Amino acid sequence: MTPPKEYQCLNLGCGNRFREGWVNVDFVPADRAVLAANLRESFPFEDSFFDVVYSSHVLEHFTRKEANxxxxxxxxxxxxxxxxRIVVPDLELLCRKYLGVLNRxxxxxxxxxxxxxxxxxxxxxxxxxxxxxxxEMLNSVEKSVLKQLANTSSTARRIWVERNGDEDKQTHASSPSVAPRQHTQTSFGGIKGRLKRFLVSKLCPEYSSAACSIGRFRMSGEVHKWMYxxxxLQSLLTSHGFVDFRVQDPLESMIRNWDEFGIDIEPDGSPYKPDSIYVESLKLV
Known part of the structure; x- marks a missing residue:
């Protein structure tokens, strides 16, 4: 379903899950229907323009300053x-599951x-x-554990699906919707980049290769910078003036016709991102 034309909806960091009738934005567009924008900077939209702003599994890739x-x-x-509406991995849920698994x-x-x-x-x-x-574990599981689970109890299979999800089997190990910061795309390229690498190798030879490689990756956008x-999340949103904070489920929302958009669920009705927390707040004035 697409929203009415007068009803403006924005999907920030949409990845491959862009929606017709929405304004879909990402660091690196996956389709011509997606706008390119650096979401760590000011958004390229005018004040008080959208009825809905949605973001799924993006905020955790930002530092706390960037998140603010x-x-x-x-x-x-x-x-x-x-x-x-903000969707991120649920730290409390993951910790509770960890403690349950630990006991088992x-x-x-x-x-x-x-x-x-x-x-x-x-x-x-x-x-x-x-x-x-x-x-590494997903690759190992696909080769061995899943074969074992096929012959074990339904409880074991359910545990794996809860931990993994359909999308995880393909792409959960990386984070395609959060691209590198702009300066990391250029700082090691061209003549300046070669000069920097040369100076680092001469001044700090014991760290030049490993440190630069790790540093470039850590700044690439894939890693999580915080968990919530x-x-x-309530503190973060209310500190910026949002009110009526609510924890929702994938099909529950204050957004009109939310259950018809199907953004947070798979076609079979299962959650798109298992182990997520879904929160919403309102802009009052």
């Missing part, structure tokens, strides 16, 4: 009475499940190469 800038821009471009493993449960629970929380914050340990729970 992002939410302030959401406030600026929303009309009075407009809704902001202590009672003889499968160690891989504990490994995956830790990876979900830590790896996307700490990784030093694309995909990190998450990608409901209390942190």
């Amino acid at each position: 800038q992002f939410i302030q821009e959401c406030m600026r471009i929303l009309k009075p009475g407009g809704v902001v 493993v202590r009672q003889g449960g499968e160690l891989w499940e504990l490994d995956w629970s830790v990876i979900q929380i830590v790896d996307q914050l700490a990784r030093e190469k694309s995909g990190g340990q998450m990608k 729970d409901a209390i942190q």
Whole structure:
């Protein structure tokens, strides 16, 4: 479904999930229907223009300072009475699941499940190469664990789907919707880039290769810079003037006709991003 023409909806960091009738924006557009914009800077829209501002799994890739800038821009471009909807990994939920898995493993449960629970929380914050340990485990699981699960209980299969999700099997190890910062795309390219690498190799030879490689990756946009729970999100939104904070589910929203858009769910009705928290707030004036 597309919204009425007078009803303006914005999808920030849309990746491949852009919607007809919406204004879809991303760092690196995946389609001609998507506008290119650096979401760490001021948004290229006028004040009080949108009825809805939506963003899924983008905010966690920003530093806390950048996140404040992002939410302030959401406030600026929303009309009075407009809704902001933010979807991010749910730190509280992941921690509760980790503690549950930890107890099961202590009672003889499968160690891989504990490994995956830790990876979900830590790896996307700490990784030093694309995909990190998450990608390695997904590849290993596809080759071995999934074959084992096919012959085990429905409970084990359910646990894997809850941790993984359909989209995770393909792309969850990376973050295509959050592109590198602008300066990292140029700082190591061309003559200036070669000169910098040469100077670093001479001045700090023991660090030149590994440190530069890790540094470039850490600034690339793939890693998570923070994680959120409901209390942190409420504090972030209300500090910028939003009111009526609500924790929703994938099909629940203050946004008109939300259940017909299908953005946070798969065609079969399952959540698009398992282990997410969905929050909304209003711009009052």
